[in-house]
Amino acid sequence: MSNLTHLDKLEAEAIHIMREVAAECEKPVMLYSIGKDSSVMLHLALKAFYPEKPPFPFLHVNTTWKFREMIEFRDKIAKKYGIEMLEYINEEGVEQGINPFDHGSSYTDIMKTQALKQALDKYGFTAAFGGGRRDEEKSRAKERIFSFRNSNHAWEPKNQRPEMWKLYNTEINKGESIRVFPISNWTEKDIWQYIQKENIDIVPLYFAKERPCIYRDGNIIMVDDDRLKLRDGEKVEMKKIRFRTLGCYPLTGGVESDADTLDEIIKETLSSVTSERTSRVIDSDGGSASMEKRKREGYF
Amino acid sequence: MNDLLKFITCGSVDDGKSTLIGHMLYDAKLLFTDQEKSLIIDSKVGSREGKIDYSLLLDGLMAEREQGITIDVAYRYFTTEKRSFIVADTPGHEEYTRNMAVGASFAELAIILVDASQGILTQTRRHARICSLMGIEHFVFAINKMDLIDFNKDKFNKIKKEIRILLAEFDYKTLNIIPVSATDGDNVTVKSKRMPWYKGESLLNYLENIDVSSVDNEKGFTMPVQRVCRPNHTFRGFQGQIETGRISVGDEITALPSNEKANVKGIINSGKEVNSAEKGCCVTISLDKEVDVSRGCVLVNNTKPFISNMFRVKLLWMDDKKLVAGKNYLLKLGTKKIPAVVMKIKYKINVNSGDEIPVDAIYKNQIAVCDISTSEKIVFDEFSNNPGLGSFILIDRISHMTSACGTVSHSLRRGDNLTWHAMDITREKRAQQKGQSPKTIWFTGLSGSGKSTLANEIEKRLFLKGMHTMTLDGDNVRLGLNKNLGFTEADRIENIRRVAEVNKLLNDAGIVAISSFVSPYERDRMAAKNIVGEDSFIEVYVSTPVEVCEQRDVKELYAKARSGEITNFTGISSPYEVPQNPDITIDTTGITIEEAADKLMAELEKLL
Numbered sequence: 001m002s003n004l005t006h007l008d009k010l011e012a013e014a015i016h017i018m019r020e021v022a023a024e025c026e027k028p029v030m031l032y033s034i035g036k037d038s039s040v041m042l043h044l045a046l047k048a049f050y051p052e053k054p055p056f057p058f059l060h061v062n063t064t065w066k067f068r069e070m071i072e073f074r075d076k077i078a079k080k081y082g083i084e085m086l087e088y089i090n091e092e093g094v095e096q097g098i099n100p101f102d103h104g105s106s107y108t109d110i111m112k113t114q115a116l117k118q119a120l121d122k123y124g125f126t127a128a129f130g131g132g133r134r135d136e137e138k139s140r141a142k143e144r145i146f147s148f149r150n151s152n153h154a155w156e157p158k159n160q161r162p163e164m165w166k167l168y169n170t171e172i173n174k175g176e177s178i179r180v181f182p183i184s185n186w187t188e189k190d191i192w193q194y195i196q197k198e199n200i201d202i203v204p205l206y207f208a209k210e211r212p213c214i215y216r217d218g219n220i221i222m223v224d225d226d227r228l229k230l231r232d233g234e235k236v237e238m239k240k241i242r243f244r245t246l247g248c249y250p251l252t253g254g255v256e257s258d259a260d261t262l263d264e265i266i267k268e269t270l271s272s273v274t275s276e277r278t279s280r281v282i283d284s285d286g287g288s289a290s291m292e293k294r295k296r297e298g299y300f
Numbered sequence: 301m302n303d304l305l306k307f308i309t310c311g312s313v314d315d316g317k318s319t320l321i322g323h324m325l326y327d328a329k330l331l332f333t334d335q336e337k338s339l340i341i342d343s344k345v346g347s348r349e350g351k352i353d354y355s356l357l358l359d360g361l362m363a364e365r366e367q368g369i370t371i372d373v374a375y376r377y378f379t380t381e382k383r384s385f386i387v388a389d390t391p392g393h394e395e396y397t398r399n400m401a402v403g404a405s406f407a408e409l410a411i412i413l414v415d416a417s418q419g420i421l422t423q424t425r426r427h428a429r430i431c432s433l434m435g436i437e438h439f440v441f442a443i444n445k446m447d448l449i450d451f452n453k454d455k456f457n458k459i460k461k462e463i464r465i466l467l468a469e470f471d472y473k474t475l476n477i478i479p480v481s482a483t484d485g486d487n488v489t490v491k492s493k494r495m496p497w498y499k500g501e502s503l504l505n506y507l508e509n510i511d512v513s514s515v516d517n518e519k520g521f522t523m524p525v526q527r528v529c530r531p532n533h534t535f536r537g538f539q540g541q542i543e544t545g546r547i548s549v550g551d552e553i554t555a556l557p558s559n560e561k562a563n564v565k566g567i568i569n570s571g572k573e574v575n576s577a578e579k580g581c582c583v584t585i586s587l588d589k590e591v592d593v594s595r596g597c598v599l600v601n602n603t604k605p606f607i608s609n610m611f612r613v614k615l616l617w618m619d620d621k622k623l624v625a626g627k628n629y630l631l632k633l634g635t636k637k638i639p640a641v642v643m644k645i646k647y648k649i650n651v652n653s654g655d656e657i658p659v660d661a662i663y664k665n666q667i668a669v670c671d672i673s674t675s676e677k678i679v680f681d682e683f684s685n686n687p688g689l690g691s692f693i694l695i696d697r698i699s700h701m702t703s704a705c706g707t708v709s710h711s712l713r714r715g716d717n718l719t720w721h722a723m724d725i726t727r728e729k730r731a732q733q734k735g736q737s738p739k740t741i742w743f744t745g746l747s748g749s750g751k752s753t754l755a756n757e758i759e760k761r762l763f764l765k766g767m768h769t770m771t772l773d774g775d776n777v778r779l780g781l782n783k784n785l786g787f788t789e790a791d792r793i794e795n796i797r798r799v800a801e802v803n804k805l806l807n808d809a810g811i812v813a814i815s816s817f818v819s820p821y822e823r824d825r826m827a828a829k830n831i832v833g834e835d836s837f838i839e840v841y842v843s844t845p846v847e848v849c850e851q852r853d854v855k856e857l858y859a860k861a862r863s864g865e866i867t868n869f870t871g872i873s874s875p876y877e878v879p880q881n882p883d884i885t886i887d888t889t890g891i892t893i894e895e896a897a898d899k900l901m902a903e904l905e906k907l908l
Contacts, residue, residue, distance in 0.1 A: 004580045006304045006384055011570060015582040016526070016541045023527040023595050023635070047571035049539075050584065052531040134375045141374045144402075160372060162398045162618050164405040164434075164705040166541075167632050167693045171700035185386060187377045 007194055014041075014182035015048040016166060017145060018129070021180050022048075022055050024170040025127035028180075029120075032058040032085065034070040035246040036202050037131030039077075040183060040191055043200050045129075046081060057084035059128070061119055063111040064089060065100055065248035067224050073203045088119035100250045101229070108251075117153045120177060127170070127178045135187045145184045151175035188244075192269055196262045206265065208242040208257040219253030244269075304384045305507060308373075308403040310431065311413030312423035313392035316444045318370055320413065320482035321389050324504055325378060327489040371396055373403040382508040394423060397430070397665040398618035401705065404431050405691075408512040409438040411503070416455065416479070417448040420462045426651040429667060432470040433614060433707065435687055438512050439467065441477045442503060446495065447484055453497045469654055471684070474510065478503050520603025521545035521553070522686060524634035524679075527595055529584055537568065537584040538593055540635065543688030547585070547601060548576035555591045556598045556679045557607045562587040596636035598679040598689065605681040605689055606711040609674045612646070615706030616667050619696060623662040623670075626732035629703060631674060633692040639675040640694070641733060646670060671712060683707035698735070698766050730810035734768045738807040739908055740800075740832045743816040744825060744879060745842030746871045747857055748849035750888035750896065754842065755816040757897040758904070762812060767908075770806050771814040772799055787868070793824060800828035807836050812908070820876040838907050840900070841882035846871045848889045883907060 004012070021028050030045060032038045045054040060074060078085035090098075093110040100107045120128060134141045144163045149155060161169060172178060186194075195202060212223045214234045221228070223236050228250060230236070241254035242265075259265045309317040370391040378385050388403035404410065410431040414424055431439070441463050449455045460477050467475055478487055479498055486492030489504045500506070522543045529537040547553070551564045568584040569577045577583045585599065598605065617623050623642060631640035646669040647656040662668045683690030687707075694704040731738050741758070743751040752773050759769050778785070782798055785791040796819055806813040819825050829837040849871065850858040861869035868874045879885075884903045888896050 003578065008570075009304060009580060012541060012580055012582045015570075019526040019539055019582070020635075024637075048582070049529060050568060050571045051535060051537070052529045135377045138374075141376065142372045158371060160399075162402050162693075162702045162705065164402060164693055164702070165687070165691050167691065167705070169632065169693060169695050169700070169702045171630065171695055173700060185375070185377070187379075189379070 007190065007197060010183070010186055010190055011044065011047075011194070013166075013185065014044045017168070017180065017182040018045055018048040018054075020166075020168050021127050021129065021170070021178075024168075025178065027123070027125050028056040028127040028129065029086075029123065029125040030054065030056060030058045030129040031116075031131070032060045032074070033131065033246075034060065034066065034074050034203060035131070036191055036195060036206060037133065037183065039200050039202050040186075040194055041129065041131045042077070042081070042083075043198060044182065053081075054083060057086050059086045059088060059119060059123075059125075061112060061115045062087050062089045063107075063115070063248050064094060065111070065227075065250060067203075067205055067222070067246065067249045067252075069205055070203055070246060073201075077201065086119075086123070088115060088122070090115035090118060099227070100248055120153070125177065126172065127180055129180045129182060131183055132179075132181045133186050133188075133191075134184050143181065143184070145181050146170065147179045147181065148172065149177050149179060153177065189266070189269055192262070192266045196266065203246060205243045205246055208240050208260045208264075210238045210240050211254070212236050213239050213241060213254060220256065221252075222249055222254055224249040304386065305409065305510070305512065306386045306388075306407050307409040307411060307507065308388040308390050308400075308407040308431075308436075309411045309413060310390045310400055310404070310427040311392060312415070312418075312421045312427075315392060315413040315415045315424075316482040317392060317413050318374075318389050320411070320442065320444065320480070320488065320503075321376060321387055323482055323485050323488050325376065327485055372399045380504070380508060385507065392423060394426070394665060397426065398616070400427060401430050401434060401616055401618070404434040404436060405705065407431075407434075407436055409440065409507075409510065410436045411440045411442050413442050413444050413482075414459060414463075415448075416443050416445045416459065419459055420466065422652050425466060426665075428466060428470070429649070429651055429654075430616060432472070433616060433667065434705075435683065435691075435707070437471065437473040437514075438510065439472055439475045440503070440506065441475070442482075443477065443479045444482050446479045446486060446492075447481045451479070451486075451492075451495045453495075474512075476500065476506055476510075478506065519544040519686075521547045521551070521599075521601040522603060522605065522681075522689060523547070523583070523585070523599045524636070524688065525593055525595055525597045525599065526635050528593065535586065536590075537566075537586045538599060539582070539584045540599070541582045541688075542577060542579050543634075544579055544686055545601070545603070546576055546578040547583075551601050553585075553587070553599045553601045555593045556600055556605065557677055558592045558597070560591040562589045562591050564588075596634070596638075596678075598634065605679050605686065607677050607679055608711045609677045610643070610671060610712040611680060612669065612671050612709045612712055613692070613706045614649075614667065614669050614709055615694070615704045617662045617664060617704050619701055619703035620664055621696070621699075621703070622664075623668070623704070624660065624732055625670075626729035627735065628697060628733045630695040630697055631672065631692055632695065633678060633680055633708075634689050636678050637695075638678060639697075641673050642670050642694075643673045644671040669709070670706075680708055680711070682710055727808045727810070730808070734810045736767050736810070736812060737908060738810050738812055739836050739838055740803040740807055740813045740815065741838045741840060741904070742803075742819070742825070742828065742832075743814070743840045743842055744819045744882075745844065746846055746849045746876055747818060747869075748852045748854060749842040749844035750893070751816040751818075751842045753893055754840075754886070754888070754896055754900060755814050757893055758900060759814050761897060761901055762908075767812055768810065769812045769814060771816070772802060773816040774818070777802075793827075796824045796828055797831070800831035803828070804832050804836075807832065818870050818876075820870045820874070822877045822880060825879065838884070838904070839879055839882045841879045841885045843878075843885050843887045844889055845887075846876075 090111055098107055098110050132140055144160050146168050213220050214236055220241055242257045243254050259268045309321055311317055374389045376387050388406055390400040390403040412428055443456055443459055456479050463477055479495055480487040486494055487502050489502055491502050523540040525538045526540045529539050549564050552561055554561050564585055565588045566586040567574050567577050569581050625642055625645050628641050631638055648659045649667045650657055681689040690708040693702050696703045743755050745751050755771055759771050762769050777799055782795050785795050803813040803815055860866045861872040870876050886900055
């Protein structure tokens with residue numbers, strides 16, 4: 001009889017997957033978005049190959065609208081672990097002044113989806129690890145751990161390859177690539193409990209603190225720099241808030257909270273009545289199927 | 301810490317799988333408020349007249365919501381006070397059987413739904429069979445829609461009896477049969493008041509309490525090597541996940557297939573040095589001496605898996621293309637990936653009756669027993685003894701589709717007394733291995749008509765399609781095989797005869813042979829056709845007129861023939877007999893090589 005706990009089993013599953021990719025795929029990369037899931041992924045990658053360093057680089061697709069604390073954290077972590085951290089910015093989008101205020105969903109497409117495709121093509125990566133979890137969203141719940149993309153990086157949800165036991169089929173044709181989600185079977189709660197158990201470093205934005213913010217369209221938005229222009233009637237207030245997920249600051253809603261320790265965050269997560277993605281402004285635009293649409297177009 | 305139960309829901313279409321799980325989540329208050337809100341909104345536009353449609357919680361793809369069916373497996377995660385659960389909700393349509401099997405390969409327990417008003421259907425039996433094939437040993441049958449049969453106890457008991465008969469042929473450990481109503485919630489999370497005759501637990505209660513831990517009574521240690529870890533030249537470790545047993549520092553291990561022995565010097569588990577590790581752990585093992593180990597090898601202690609290149613399997617065919625004996629695939633078993641041939645289809649299993657039916661081909665969603673041969677010896681075990689070393693997938697070498705999944709029943713080479721020579725490798729088997737029908741494409745026509753250029757272009761195109769080809773032309777044959785032949789009539793006949801024989805051998809080897817020879821005499825071409833075999837011979841007449849050929853005169857042969865420097869030149873001083881019944885005729889006058897090849901390929905595709 002096995003003595004492994006639920007978290008031990010999830011950890012072993014993820015490590016096994018990472019090693020399979022490193023052994024079988026030609027040119028892997030690990031997507032690093034700086035959030036808690038990425039922190040867990042990096043931690044798992046360090047363990048999976050120890051005493052060797054992860055045999056692949058990390059890639060951050062920067063929209064130029066991330067919280068400043070995220071970028072500081074990214075640079076600190078890369079230095080601490082001596083890993084290769086690539087950054088990619090869609091310079092064409094920057095030149096055209098694409099921003100989250102004026103360009104809505106085309107902002108996400110240009111600065112995230114297109115930028116990711118450009119980055120993967122530029123380096124010729126054949127497999128990219130992502131920190132997606134199946135409990136996040138309904139179309140993710142249907143995605144395989146090894147998810148295939150055609151040469152346009154598009155997902156074909158109606159024709160996914162069977163994935164049996166832990167026998168992953170990594171064969172691809174030229175131009176195709178694989179997205180690999182080693183923590184598919186983790187829930188938000190598992191992530192937090194693992195962060196606590198393993199004492200994993202995360203961006204301070206996850207902890208409640210007095211921060212300057214405004215209320216906009218039902219969300220609490222943090223004013224991270226002066227690029228956020230106030231609309232009529234909006235005023236900046238100091239509120240004790242924290243974030244359940246992290247992304248571009250104008251598109252990420254915070255929650256009012258006093259949870260400034262991991263224990264309190266876990267307690268809050270366990271008693272939460274809404275799912276974490278509700279705080280991501282981008283998901284709700286386009287209805288319940290919007291994530292699937294974006295994935296078919298090449299979103300991670 | 302809670303323990304974890306992984307289960308699936310399966311059964312026929314409309315038996316209410318998604319609804320059951322949706323209702324369970326809803327009743328057990330396991331939904332977030334935004335999920336509950338969107339469920340209520342989505343239900344209003346659905347087909348259930350505004351009543352809550354619990355299945356919408358799981359059917360996440362656009363196509364699924366549009367068609368109101370489940371296409372692919374959905375995974376849901378929930379935790380009650382007693383246990384954490386991962387449930388894979390699987391599709392019921394026969395067309396999507398392979399997606400159901402994906403869910404089954406992941407689960408420890410299966411809930412098979414049965415519509416009480418319909419009883420056991422073929423699809424119910426198919427799913428039960430696949431669950432068993434994929435290694436599930438714990439079954440719950442949820443007899444759903446009890447409201448439609450007025451909660452009738454006798455009808456329930458009748459179905460119950462059928463289930464016991466069905467399961468009798470499987471190896472299973474536990475079975476429970478629960479009457480439920482997924483839409484109304486009877487016996488889902490709480491016991492129904494409408495079925496007082498049912499004395500058992502509610503479904504959720506049962507799932508919270510059932511023990512699915514396998515009693516691995518002191519099995520030996522096995523670990524397939526995933527990769528070799530070499531951070532510097534002092535450290536060399538073998539990384540993999542322990543499939544069975546446990547290992548401690550100081551234990552002796554044997555590396556298979558090399559059979560070298562060494563002692564364990566160190567174990568790293570989860571990034572830390574440890575003294576021992578058990579089944580399920582992903583470890584890095586270092587040894588006290590150098591052994592020949594790479595990915596695909598297996599480290600063992602106190603157990604003896606098989607080392608062979610032939611074994612009998614039970615498989616589920618998942619590809620749209622059929623399976624025939626002799627075809628070559630990539631086989632992945634443990635961490636080994638290797639070319640393999642399905643040597644023989646023993647029989648197909650009738651999903652309804654379990655009968656064994658001898659067949660020549662296996663189609664999508666069918667279960668069959670086959671013999672597989674790998675290109676070299678590999679380490680494996682019987683699935684019932686070691687699932688990690690006894691399960692495999694077959695990968696199509698061109699489309700890269702996962703064509704089949706299956707389990708090893710037993711090794712076929714006990715005592716090594718069976719050898720390859722006993723197998724009849726026929727022309728058909730070689731052809732099937734290459735996935736093509738071998739033919740001889742014979743180009744005939746005047747010098748300068750475009751035969752060789754076309755033959756070359758056609759070979760390129762066939763090659764790019766993944767076909768195995770070989771071209772013979774006058775020059776390469778006369779410089780080697782036929783260099784003792786001149787240009788007398790007897791030598792010309794002998795030249796063509798030898799070329800035809802080589803074509804036949806190439807065809808026997810499974811190869812598409814392309815020949816480009818002037819071959820001006822009908823009787824020579826007919827002789828070639830007889831040697832190669834009428835069914836395999838495709839005669840392509842390149843009918844470009846002599847005037848055009850003479851104008852092209854790339855090798856300046858026509859000029860020499862006209863001046864008398866060359867005698868007996870076909871078309872000028874020697875006749876060319878136009879083929880009586882060529883399979884394809886093509887004139888290259890005034891068209892490009894690409895255009896000619898396009899035309900020719902269109903015709904050839906009908907014949908190849």
